[in-house]
Amino acid sequence: MQRQDPLQSPFVPFSPNPSLQQGTPTATAPLKHSLTASQSSNLRYSSSRKSIYDRHLNRTQRSELSKSSFAFLFGEMVQYAQKRVSGIQDLEKKSATPSFVPTHVSPAGPRHLKSLSEAIHSLTPRRLNLHGYTIGQRLLELLLWRDGRSAKRETRILGILQFITTTLYRSIFNKPADALEKSRDNEDEYMLIDNDPMVSSYISIPKEMSQLNCAAFVAGIIEAVLDGCLFPSRVTAHSVPTEQFPGKTVFLIKFDESVLEREAVL
Amino acid sequence: MSFYFAIVGTKDNPLYEAEFGTSKQGGDGVARFREEQRPMNQFIVHSSLDIIEEVQWASSTMYMKCVDRFNNLFVSCFLTAGNIKFLLLHDTKADDAIRQFFTDVYELYAKTLMNPFYEIDMKVTSIVFDSRVRGAAKKYL
Amino acid sequence: MSANKAARIGEEVWKTRIDKVNAELVTLTYGSIVAQLCKDMEGDYLEVNKQLEKMGYNIGLRLIEDFLAKTNMGKCANFRETAETISKIGFKVFLNITPTVTNWTTDGKQFSLIFEENPLADFVELPDDGRAQNELWYSNLLCGVLRGSLEMVQMQVDAHFVNDVLRGNEVTEMRVTLVRIIDDELPPGED
Numbered sequence: 001m002q003r004q005d006p007l008q009s010p011f012v013p014f015s016p017n018p019s020l021q022q023g024t025p026t027a028t029a030p031l032k033h034s035l036t037a038s039q040s041s042n043l044r045y046s047s048s049r050k051s052i053y054d055r056h057l058n059r060t061q062r063s064e065l066s067k068s069s070f071a072f073l074f075g076e077m078v079q080y081a082q083k084r085v086s087g088i089q090d091l092e093k094k095s096a097t098p099s100f101v102p103t104h105v106s107p108a109g110p111r112h113l114k115s116l117s118e119a120i121h122s123l124t125p126r127r128l129n130l131h132g133y134t135i136g137q138r139l140l141e142l143l144l145w146r147d148g149r150s151a152k153r154e155t156r157i158l159g160i161l162q163f164i165t166t167t168l169y170r171s172i173f174n175k176p177a178d179a180l181e182k183s184r185d186n187e188d189e190y191m192l193i194d195n196d197p198m199v200s201s202y203i204s205i206p207k208e209m210s211q212l213n214c215a216a217f218v219a220g221i222i223e224a225v226l227d228g229c230l231f232p233s234r235v236t237a238h239s240v241p242t243e244q245f246p247g248k249t250v251f252l253i254k255f256d257e258s259v260l261e262r263e264a265v266l
Numbered sequence: 267m268s269f270y271f272a273i274v275g276t277k278d279n280p281l282y283e284a285e286f287g288t289s290k291q292g293g294d295g296v297a298r299f300r301e302e303q304r305p306m307n308q309f310i311v312h313s314s315l316d317i318i319e320e321v322q323w324a325s326s327t328m329y330m331k332c333v334d335r336f337n338n339l340f341v342s343c344f345l346t347a348g349n350i351k352f353l354l355l356h357d358t359k360a361d362d363a364i365r366q367f368f369t370d371v372y373e374l375y376a377k378t379l380m381n382p383f384y385e386i387d388m389k390v391t392s393i394v395f396d397s398r399v400r401g402a403a404k405k406y407l
Numbered sequence: 408m409s410a411n412k413a414a415r416i417g418e419e420v421w422k423t424r425i426d427k428v429n430a431e432l433v434t435l436t437y438g439s440i441v442a443q444l445c446k447d448m449e450g451d452y453l454e455v456n457k458q459l460e461k462m463g464y465n466i467g468l469r470l471i472e473d474f475l476a477k478t479n480m481g482k483c484a485n486f487r488e489t490a491e492t493i494s495k496i497g498f499k500v501f502l503n504i505t506p507t508v509t510n511w512t513t514d515g516k517q518f519s520l521i522f523e524e525n526p527l528a529d530f531v532e533l534p535d536d537g538r539a540q541n542e543l544w545y546s547n548l549l550c551g552v553l554r555g556s557l558e559m560v561q562m563q564v565d566a567h568f569v570n571d572v573l574r575g576n577e578v579t580e581m582r583v584t585l586v587r588i589i590d591d592e593l594p595p596g597e598d
Binding site for chain 1: 421425426427428430432435458466469501502503530533536540572575577
């Protein structure tokens with residue numbers, strides 16, 4: 001039986017599985033009540049640990065680690081992303097399309113870029129964005145699950161933005177975002193303001209792009225939550241330093257037209 | 267009483283499916299769908315997705331109870347934060363029991379998702395997941 | 408310095424001198440890194456192990472400074488003291504865990520760290536592809552961290568995992584060996 005390849009993201013259209021008609025178990029899940037069918041797992045579990053399904057989801061809810069651990073890890077994430085980008089640049093001179101740019105971020109096409117460093121500057125944040133995105137997807141379900149019976153799905157723009165500004169932000173950074181503003185010029189734009197992004201303030205690598213990368217990471221988290229809740233949008237990060245807050249960052253959230261249309265009807 | 271359960275991803279793709287029979291009132295837990303009924307189960311459940319897409323904006327609860335009917339069958343739905351749909355096809359109403367079942371499955375799903383090697387919209391193939399879902403079915407349905 | 412003293416120092420520093428962050432954020436970030444590596448290396452888990460070790464090494468080279476600044480530790484008298492410092496203070500102030508030091512060889516040059524808790528591996532289950540559990544050392548970054556940080560204090564060590572609960576073993580165990588004391592100045596940042 002073919003096992004799920006975790007490196008692929010299969011998109012299988014929902015269609016009647018012919019093997020159902022004979023009542024035989026499918027490759028995806030047993031459709032018989034017993035597990036004697038072709039299910040086979042190679043996974044070994046230690047007797048103490050058993051499986052992830054035995055572990056309580058709230059066990060590490062209040063756990064803490066040192067901020068510098070996160071900073072070091074983040075720094076390596078950036079370094080690695082930069083290495084990957086500069087490696088791929090050579091490949092991409094030969095082939096036209098970028099191979100790793102996530103589909104939810106519109107690719108700029110590195111064939112238009114003039115230099116390797118330009119490629120690194122623009123493409124590294126995208127990889128950071130993708131890391132943030134996968135984290136955001138998980139945090140969304142985890143946080144809502146933890147709300148238990150009172151968990152609710154956000155259905156309005158203001159609701160989801162408030163969720164991000166308060167609940168999400170607090171869970172990651174221990175403080176809510178500093179402000180949420182609606183653009184005066186554009187109906188579809190909102191701004192989330194963080195005066196002192198925890199991620200940026202703690203990165204001690206003296207690389208000029210570090211702030212952009214940190215912001216791209218957080219933007220990815222935000223975008224994942226918005227996408228997950230069906231508020232498709234583009235989230236971009238902008239550095240707007242002030243004297244008081246040199247690290248001040250604005251996350252610009254531009255909602256898709258479909259979101260506004262839906263909001264108008266509700 | 268027989269139940270058909272499916273987890274559907276963000277692209278309307280099936281991530282997991284299972285059949286249960288009731289364990290209540292002397293039931294043996296074995297699903298008893300007629301053979302010709304089986305492919306219909308998927309269709310019924312799939313067609314309810316359109317209704318869910320509309321109805322989900324009218325309410326902010328995750329447990330949406332019964333969203334669709336087909337002859338003598340009901341489709342109940344639970345929508346997660348990330349828009350993953352738990353769909354249960356059943357022939358008897360049992361709101362509370364079904365809600366408890368969905369709640370247990372939600373916890374299992376969240377645990378699955380927290381694994382960095384699992385990506386959204388991947389099929390769930392873990393045997394342990396499957397046996398826990400069936401355990402929940404046995405407990406509540 | 409005794410194990411107890413080390414434990415007290417570790418606890419003290421953790422409580423008073425460490426800025427803290429949500430552990431789950433770190434867990435998820437590390438998970439994202441490992442998963443991405445597995446994709447980039449196209450399932451070559453041995454290569455992933457290497458990359459993780461390298462990343463850890465780079466971290467270790469800088470982490471030691473942070474550690475010394477926060478703890479004001481002086482030089483360890485011997486390798487045994489080093490082991491206690493690593494487990495009760497080092498891991499404590501960075502990961503809030505205190506792995507157990509055990510399985511010493513008679514020459515005092517090799518020991519094991521047994522991890523009861525491993526925040527990097529929370530929520531994780533290795534892919535059921537028949538290979539990951541035999542080839543991937545999920546937390547291999549930690550081995551690199553040890554190697555890099557100890558190199559900066561004149562110790563060349565080898566650190567590698569020999570057991571991991573993610574692989575179905577009963578414990579998560581790292582074996583640390585003192586290869587040699589570095590008397591001459593070695594340039595840091597080996598590639």
